[in-house]
Amino acid sequence: MFKLPIDKLNDFFAAVSASASLYMPVDGDDGRASYKKWSEGVTLSKALNTVRSAKDFFFPQTENLCDFNRNGLNIEIIDNRTESEDFVVFGVRACDARSFTILDKVFLVDPVDSYYATRREHGTIVTMACTAPEENCFCNVFGIDAAAPEGDAACWMTEDALYIKANNEKGEKFIESVKSLLTECGSEAVEAQQNETKAIMEKLPFAGISTDYFRKNTLLDIFNSEKWAKLSEACLGCGTCTFVCPTCQCYDIKDYDTGHGIKRYRTWDSCMYSDFTRMAHGNSRNTQLQRFRQRFMHKLVYFPDNNDGEFGCVGCGRCLSRCPISMNIVKVVKTFGEE
Structure with a gap:
């Protein structure tokens, strides 16, 4: 477990964006959050969920597959893919992080969808634990822990610090890229937050729904x-x-x-x-x-x-x-x- 002082959050984002494109939830003029590319001055939204999920980064609403040019009886197939840059999606909630497990079972089984697979290869998912689940939340019905999100790396935010740990090798590589800003720490603050979040989840209207x-x-x-x-x-x-x-x-x-x-x-x-x-x-x-x-x-x-x-x-x-x-x-x- 590593710790970042909250007043160093902007430095953290700058360090991440130095080696990869960084996307995060940002409040729009309508007060709702959507994923935007980070640049100096962009502020992380505190909203629980974005209007649309992080699925868009890996399975976009519209994408070009290929072009065809015909010259007489000859047909040229042009692969026009450009998805080769590394990118980080920061602040993904536990529910959306689990969605990739589901999408992987669709797009990464034979025959593998190479468009989706390329984006998954280049993308790093950094999740954010929930602290204030809302009445419409029911991720726990499907065995998802809002206080311990999946993803390549997981974060917990308190008033004075951001806590982060790696969940896999890609997460370890991500943490290594910003390690100069981090210090190793215990997990006491994270565990206290997790207990509070779980207590909230148990009281939500749909907590007792059975499948x-x-x-x-x-x-x-x-x-x-x-x-x-x-x-x-x-x-x-x-x-x-x-x-x-x-x-x-x-x-x-x-x-x-x-x-x-x-x-x-x-x-x-x-x-x-x-x-x-x-x-x-x-x-x-x-x-x-x-x-x-x-x-x-x-x-x-x-x-x-x-x-x-x-x-x-x-x-x-x-x-x-x-x-x-x-x-x-x-x-x-x-x-x-x-x-």
């Missing part, structure tokens, strides 16, 4: 439940929940004729949209009920069935705060849990 129903019942029993009709009837199909979710990974691939060739790119998509996975004969999920059910079946049934029981949700609470009709995964879990 046992989805472990004990069969896929078909859950899929055919009559509860989906009632749960989905108010859904607008706007897709907001999928675009703020740190674990959603659906995308579409499109080709654009530039007039000088073809540019292939991918962009986020949403299972809540009526044209999602549309095929030549139409769409296999024609109703909002079917699309609503697909989203939550994937998070609570399909993904855990194929990934050793790990759910596809990290309890960040973004969908709770952003859904315009207040329908979210917590209501789904609680509704089925009533049985």
Whole structure:
């Protein structure tokens, strides 16, 4: 465990940015936090969560995949990737840090998504423990400890100091790059903060939610439940929940004729949209009920069935705060849990 005096925080950020691009949560004009590149004068936000998660750094909303140039019958494929710089994402919360475990199981299995893999190789995730979890938080339901976040390195901030420790080899390399500013210390202050945070988590409204129903019942029993009709009837199909979710990974691939060739790119998509996975004969999920059910079946049934029981949700609470009709995964879990 290492310690940095809080009045040296700006020097710490400057040292990090000297060898890698540094991104951190920064308050916007609307009072909400988003990740911005650090430069002199930029201040770290104290907000619990950013509007969108750190997923964007590794799986961006839109990215170019390749270009095609045609010369007669010859087609040239141009790899236009430029993701080669090292970068650090600082201040990632425990829920968002866990999301990378989920995304890795999608993008780093065969066939490996080389675009995602390259960014994961060059990116270092430095997490920040939570001290004031909010009412929408329920990461503990999925076995996530807000007071002991994962990531390459983890931080705890008190009024007078920043405490940091490495969680893996990449984290050790990160700490080594700023070690001249740090001093070794004990963990007493961190443990005291962790105990306070855990006490808060235990009192939050969703702390006692159980996912046992989805472990004990069969896929078909859950899929055919009559509860989906009632749960989905108010859904607008706007897709907001999928675009703020740190674990959603659906995308579409499109080709654009530039007039000088073809540019292939991918962009986020949403299972809540009526044209999602549309095929030549139409769409296999024609109703909002079917699309609503697909989203939550994937998070609570399909993904855990194929990934050793790990759910596809990290309890960040973004969908709770952003859904315009207040329908979210917590209501789904609680509704089925009533049985």
